[in-house]
Amino acid sequence: MSSDHAHEDAPPLTEDIAPGTAADPAVGGPDRATVTVDGVEVTVAAGSTLLDAVEAVDTADSVPALCSYDRQEIGPRSECRTCMVETEADGIVPACSHPAEDGMAVSTDAEAAAEARDVNLDLVLSNHNLRCTTCGKNGRCELQDAAIDEEVEEPRYGVLDDREEYEPLDDTSSFIQIDRNKCILCNRCVDACNDVQVEGVLRMEGSGQDTRIGFQSDAETMEDSTCVSCGHCATVCPTGSLVEKGIEDATTIPLPGFTQKNSIGKSVESSGRSKGPMTPKKRDADRCESGDPSANGSTPNAPAAEDVADDGWAGFEGGEWP
Amino acid sequence: MASIIAAEGPTIRISGAGSSPDLLSVAADADVRAVEVGSTGVPALEPLVTVTDGDETAFHTACSTAEMDTIVASVAAGSDVRAAEPDAVAEHDPDTARFPAVDLSGLGGDRRRMLGGAGWRRPTNPADHEAAGGFGDPGPDAVLAAGEAIHGRGWGDICQDTPLTPTWETVRDTGGDPAVVVNGHGNPADALLLASAPYDVLDGATAVADCVGAEAVIVYASTADERAVETVREAAAEHPEGSPAIDVVAGPAEYRAAEPTMALEAVEGNHRLEARIRPPGPESVGLHGQPTVLHTPRTLAQLSASLRDGDADATRAVTVQGDVAAPVTVELAASATLADAVDAVAVDGEFKAACVGGRFGGLTRDLDVSIAPEPLTDADLGTEGTVQILAADRCVLEFVGKRAQFAADENCGRCVPCREGTTQLAELLRDIYDGSYAPEDIEELVRVMDTSSICAFGVEAGRPARTALAEFEAELQAHADGTCPTDSCPETVEVT
Ligand code: SF4
Numbered sequence: 001m002s003s004d005h006a007h008e009d010a011p012p013l014t015e016d017i018a019p020g021t022a023a024d025p026a027v028g029g030p031d032r033a034t035v036t037v038d039g040v041e042v043t044v045a046a047g048s049t050l051l052d053a054v055e056a057v058d059t060a061d062s063v064p065a066l067c068s069y070d071r072q073e074i075g076p077r078s079e080c081r082t083c084m085v086e087t088e089a090d091g092i093v094p095a096c097s098h099p100a101e102d103g104m105a106v107s108t109d110a111e112a113a114a115e116a117r118d119v120n121l122d123l124v125l126s127n128h129n130l131r132c133t134t135c136g137k138n139g140r141c142e143l144q145d146a147a148i149d150e151e152v153e154e155p156r157y158g159v160l161d162d163r164e165e166y167e168p169l170d171d172t173s174s175f176i177q178i179d180r181n182k183c184i185l186c187n188r189c190v191d192a193c194n195d196v197q198v199e200g201v202l203r204m205e206g207s208g209q210d211t212r213i214g215f216q217s218d219a220e221t222m223e224d225s226t227c228v229s230c231g232h233c234a235t236v237c238p239t240g241s242l243v244e245k246g247i248e249d250a251t252t253i254p255l256p257g258f259t260q261k262n263s264i265g266k267s268v269e270s271s272g273r274s275k276g277p278m279t280p281k282k283r284d285a286d287r288c289e290s291g292d293p294s295a296n297g298s299t300p301n302a303p304a305a306e307d308v309a310d311d312g313w314a315g316f317e318g319g320e321w322p
Numbered sequence: 323m324a325s326i327i328a329a330e331g332p333t334i335r336i337s338g339a340g341s342s343p344d345l346l347s348v349a350a351d352a353d354v355r356a357v358e359v360g361s362t363g364v365p366a367l368e369p370l371v372t373v374t375d376g377d378e379t380a381f382h383t384a385c386s387t388a389e390m391d392t393i394v395a396s397v398a399a400g401s402d403v404r405a406a407e408p409d410a411v412a413e414h415d416p417d418t419a420r421f422p423a424v425d426l427s428g429l430g431g432d433r434r435r436m437l438g439g440a441g442w443r444r445p446t447n448p449a450d451h452e453a454a455g456g457f458g459d460p461g462p463d464a465v466l467a468a469g470e471a472i473h474g475r476g477w478g479d480i481c482q483d484t485p486l487t488p489t490w491e492t493v494r495d496t497g498g499d500p501a502v503v504v505n506g507h508g509n510p511a512d513a514l515l516l517a518s519a520p521y522d523v524l525d526g527a528t529a530v531a532d533c534v535g536a537e538a539v540i541v542y543a544s545t546a547d548e549r550a551v552e553t554v555r556e557a558a559a560e561h562p563e564g565s566p567a568i569d570v571v572a573g574p575a576e577y578r579a580a581e582p583t584m585a586l587e588a589v590e591g592n593h594r595l596e597a598r599i600r601p602p603g604p605e606s607v608g609l610h611g612q613p614t615v616l617h618t619p620r621t622l623a624q625l626s627a628s629l630r631d632g633d634a635d636a637t638r639a640v641t642v643q644g645d646v647a648a649p650v651t652v653e654l655a656a657s658a659t660l661a662d663a664v665d666a667v668a669v670d671g672e673f674k675a676a677c678v679g680g681r682f683g684g685l686t687r688d689l690d691v692s693i694a695p696e697p698l699t700d701a702d703l704g705t706e707g708t709v710q711i712l713a714a715d716r717c718v719l720e721f722v723g724k725r726a727q728f729a730a731d732e733n734c735g736r737c738v739p740c741r742e743g744t745t746q747l748a749e750l751l752r753d754i755y756d757g758s759y760a761p762e763d764i765e766e767l768v769r770v771m772d773t774s775s776i777c778a779f780g781v782e783a784g785r786p787a788r789t790a791l792a793e794f795e796a797e798l799q800a801h802a803d804g805t806c807p808t809d810s811c812p813e814t815v816e817v818t
């Protein structure tokens with residue numbers, strides 16, 4: 001746990017970091033490789049993915065690659081699947097995490113790959129609070145860019161817009177505001193916090209629709225977490241999910257009465273305790289230690305977690321649940 | 323302990339969990355040789371008491387303590403095995419190490435080569451296993467040769483429906499510190515093998531370990547399958563050879579935990595289970611980053627049967643469940659059909675359809691399909707080795723709706739096509755009740771889940787809906803028009 005930070009002779013912090021993500025293999029190709037993308041040959045360095053090749057040429061179709069970051073020690077998470085391309089050897093694959101190997105042929109405009117990118121982008125939007133006008137990342141949001149580039153007019157599955165379904169805004173920290181309704185679960189913040197800053201604050205937790213970013217210390221709010229306010233998570237976040245406080249309304253369109261905060265309805269407010277130094281000392285070391293790692297991940301414990309909507313199949317009797 | 327195979331004088335076997343201690347004590351009081359063996363896979367016949375004397379075995383199904391008294395008295399009096407009015411009698415080789423073929427539903431045929439020890443040998447008794455030709459030392463070349471012809475069984479196997487040898491060669495060539503993982507999570511036949519014939523599984527696993535140079539075999543199973551976990555643990559402790567070391571790990575009782583990379587995550591101790599991206603797959607970067615072979619017990623039991631008697635890849639274990647009196651696991655020749663499997667159960671009501679191939683199997687009315695992987699795949703059915711029966715009063719829309727909702731609730735949450743796709747799929751199916759039936763939208767969504775999900779969970783999650791669209795178009799359309807043909811969801815159907 002991150003509380004080990006306080007001890008001089010503690011083992012390296014990374015050993016205890018539990019980001020809640022799978023131990024992925026390294027994904028780059030083993031050697032320098034020449035790949036054909038839409039008929040154009042391109043040579044990429046050892047350790048490259050197909051996305052490196054795709055990005056090096058002017059492709060037939062655009063490939064949003066929404067969750068890809070691929071700098072520092074961040075990603076690929078390969079979860080949004082808006083980077084699907086067709087390969088001769090392996091069929092349809094995600095470019096961002098598929099190793100580039102010599103002689104591979106990739107096409108971006110194959111019908112099935114284009115369909116997968118398109119549907120997956122709509123699926124990302126289906127679980128997104130798309131109130132761009134009150135969002136602090138309006139105009140500098142990668143999801144917005146992708147949706148504009150792909151000319152999404154009416155996403156086929158709609159967007160998250162039912163007030164009952166919103167997770168409350170976490171406005172407790174003096175430095176970072178979290179709006180999980182805008183999170184695309186790209187995991188960049190988790191990697192930034194754990195692998196780059198080695199702070200071990202953030203993690204991925206839950207499963208299915210309850211999957212969310214949370215805290216390794218089992219804290220419920222940013223204020224109660226062990227965050228040192230370095231801000232790296234907000235820097236890498238592609239959407240308005242993590243925004244530095246003070247600029248959370250910087251790019252909103254000034255409509256009287258509408259702000260990012262009241263656009264959702266509910267928010268969790270600061271207890272007042274976290275006001276103070278820019279980098280509040282990590283506190284409650286024993287809180288972290290008592291965090292039972294086995295509790296990691298099964299049930300998110302945010303205030304809104306209980307608001308699971310009635311699934312509509314509940315009324316059925318006699319149907320044996322498999 | 324001596325082997326019970328071909329023992330002198332009569333032997334009573336008590337098969338099936340639960341009531342055996344009572345039955346066993348009846349025999350102990352009369353000083354008659356009786357042993358507890360594992361389940362046969364046909365719980366409807368259990369407790370199943372068999373009396374073997376020389377080349378004859380008598381079968382007493384669903385045996386009560388009173389019947390046991392009669393059986394034991396008859397054996398003690400030295401009577402013929404037929405004297406105690408058995409339900410069936412079979413003749414066999416007096417030294418048979420496998421459950422003899424008998425004309426009882428679920429136990430017929432002569433194909434019990436993989437499940438042959440189940441109900442016949444004591445699961446954790448090495449002498450019984452040795453007498454059955456077990457604990458052989460086949461050598462890497464024989465193993466590599468056998469693996470060419472065997473295809474991996476089950477979605478928990480990294481060689482699902484593909485030959486084993488190329489994967490072993492990758493593991494060997496990758497170097498490092500290879501591991502062998504036995505993935506016994508989630509499939510009834512796998513749990514049965516671990517609980518009733520664990521040495522057949524371990525023989526396969528140690529043969530693979532020797533072949534790829536692995537020092538460790540890890541058996542992984544669900545905490546929900548207590549008997550399997552306990553039995554294989556005991557069997558590992560009694561295993562005569564020290565090397566490789568055998569460890570048993572119980573993982574969470576969640577459906578997704580059987581997915582091979584999530585199995586590795588669970589074995590490594592990650593409490594939040596999500597799939598790993600691949601390539602590279604576990605055969606190059608697996609357990610703790612080392613090259614890893616991961617097979618299901620069914621695959622490994624096939625391997626050890628094939629190493630013992632040749633005749634590779636010849637049978638399939640099929641579990642029939644759903645609207646049936648009692649679920650059954652049978653072993654059939656690969657040329658058998660789904661109908662042969664269904665013959666082993668009593669369907670509860672009139673047969674309507676079957677969901678073939680696991681939770682996310684395909685729906686079919688036609689049972690005249692061979693249980694081999696290719697014909698199943700061609701019919702858009704799954705190869706997981708389960709057949710779930712839907713009786714006539716079962717609503718197909720309700721069934722596939724629940725499967726979609728299950729997928730939405732139980733996925734790992736990692737990738738968009740599965741996490742969000744299953745949620746939207748459940749929505750699209752629910753919309754049918756509101757009169758909006760959009761088959762093209764469902765097909766498009768399911769296609770994308772299939773082509774772009776990270777793991778088999780998302781790839782297969784849409785199959786029940788996809789096959790229902792193809793097979794039960796009229797029934798789905800009827801819901802959109804406001805009626806449920808099976809009358810099982812009347813209140814819910816409202817057309818606006
Ligand atoms: S600001 Fe806090 S949560 Fe974000 S990266 Fe830094 S320490 Fe981690």
Ligand code: SF4
Nearest residue numbers: 183184186187189237
């Ligand atoms: S908060 Fe931002 S960086 Fe973190 S997972 Fe969500 S979208 Fe990605």
Ligand code: SF4
Nearest residue numbers: 734736737740777780
């Ligand atoms: S397909 Fe489903 S279970 Fe598999 S990685 Fe994706 S979200 Fe997880």
Ligand code: FES
Nearest residue numbers: 067078080081096
């Ligand atoms: S960019 Fe490849 S999956 Fe998101």
